Amino acid sequence: xxxxxxxxxxxxxxxxxxxxxxxxxxxxxxxxxxxxxxxxxxxxxxxxxxxxxxxxxxxxxxxxxxxxxxxxxxxxxxxxxxxxxxxxxxxxxxxxxxxxxxxxxxxxxxxxxxxxxxxxxxxxxxxxxxxxxxxxxxxxxxxxxxxxxxxxxxxxxxxxxxxxxxxxxxxxxxxxxxxxxxxxxxxxxxxxxxxxxxxxxxxxxxxxxxxxxxxxxxxxxxxxxxxxxxxxxxxxxxxxxxxxxxxx
Numbered sequence: 001x002x003x004x005x006x007x008x009x010x011x012x013x014x015x016x017x018x019x020x021x022x023x024x025x026x027x028x029x030x031x032x033x034x035x036x037x038x039x040x041x042x043x044x045x046x047x048x049x050x051x052x053x054x055x056x057x058x059x060x061x062x063x064x065x066x067x068x069x070x071x072x073x074x075x076x077x078x079x080x081x082x083x084x085x086x087x088x089x090x091x092x093x094x095x096x097x098x099x100x101x102x103x104x105x106x107x108x109x110x111x112x113x114x115x116x117x118x119x120x121x122x123x124x125x126x127x128x129x130x131x132x133x134x135x136x137x138x139x140x141x142x143x144x145x146x147x148x149x150x151x152x153x154x155x156x157x158x159x160x161x162x163x164x165x166x167x168x169x170x171x172x173x174x175x176x177x178x179x180x181x182x183x184x185x186x187x188x189x190x191x192x193x194x195x196x197x198x199x200x201x202x203x204x205x206x207x208x209x210x211x212x213x214x215x216x217x218x219x220x221x222x223x224x225x226x227x228x229x230x231x232x233x234x235x236x237x238x239x240x241x242x243x244x245x246x247x248x
Contacts, residue, residue: 006144015041015230016076016106018057018067019083019197020048022166027169027195028084029220033202044071046083051165053138053233056086062099068105078230079106082197084113084219085139088146095146109230113219114143116151118126120217123225126191130184130214133195134168141193158183168196173204177211184212191215192235197223 015034019026023045030041044067048059065241069080081087081102087095095112103110121129129152133140140159161178162168171179176199180192190215194201201208201218208216 006239012036012038012040013078013234014074014076015121015227016068016071016074016079017041017043018071018079018081018102019043020165021045022048022164023082023198024166024169025051025200026220026223029202030227031226033224034103038231039227042071042074042076044068045057047146048083048165051085051088051163051168053085053133053141053142054103055133056139059083059091060086064098064102065105068102068110072106072108076108077234078105078227079103079108079110080222080223080227081110081112084195085133085135085143086179087112087114087121087137088142092146092149095235102115111223111230113197113223114146117195117217117219118147119150119192120147120225121147121221122194124191124215124217126215126217127151127190128153128155128190130155130187130189130192131195132180132183132192132201133157133159134162134171134199135159136161136163136197139193155189156184156187165198168198169200171200173200173207176201176204177207178209181211189214191217196220 039047046059046063083098095114097112131144144154144157178188197219
């Protein structure tokens with residue numbers, strides 16, 4: 001049993017994040033957007049080289065539990081499973097099941113990306129979606145099917161075809177915007193979801209919305225919203241809830 005004194009280091013919420021080992025983007029986005037006066041962000045890495053369903057399943061089964069258990073030693077208030085496509089592999093409920101199990105290893109609630117995305121889309125009232133990813137077709141289809149299983153209509157789904165996880169971070173924000181404009185020409189949708197925590201879509205988000213004239217949700221923007229909603233409701237160790245911040 002962990003004492004209240006040991007948990008209450010200060011007034012900030014400790015956010016544990018599980019990222020694929022080759023991810024170079026998600027941590028930067030979270031550190032940039034979450035105020036350091038309200039949050040501390042702590043990561044553990046799950047080995048992943050190839051961006052394929054087989055490699056991601058191995059990551060979940062072999063590497064994620066140990067990484068979550070390691071994060072548990074800092075007594076996080078919330079655990080984030082930071083891989084969108086991996087959370088989509090087993091249908092609509094798979095992400096939540098993974099996060100519940102990993103949260104048990106870490107000793108705190110767990111949330112996933114694809115579930116956070118669905119909640120962000122629902123808050124905006126978006127039903128007819130265009131999906132953009134850096135992935136190969138297999139994983140692009142998996143993300144689309146997961147969202148379809150949660151009640152969304154997928155009007156188009158396009159991926160860049162990258163199958164090395166480290167290289168998902170290579171396209172610049174400008175290149176992401178160009179890919180979106182080319183892929184979604186004449187596609188009729190209510191909004192756009194840009195997938196992948198290792199894709200620089202959060203940086204591109206304002207320009208994507210401007211160029212596409214549509215609301216856009218990205219993997220990392222959805223996680224940020226979910227973290228801030230958790231913070232607004234949380235009362236860890238009898239502390240007052242942390243007010244959501246306003247990231248750009």
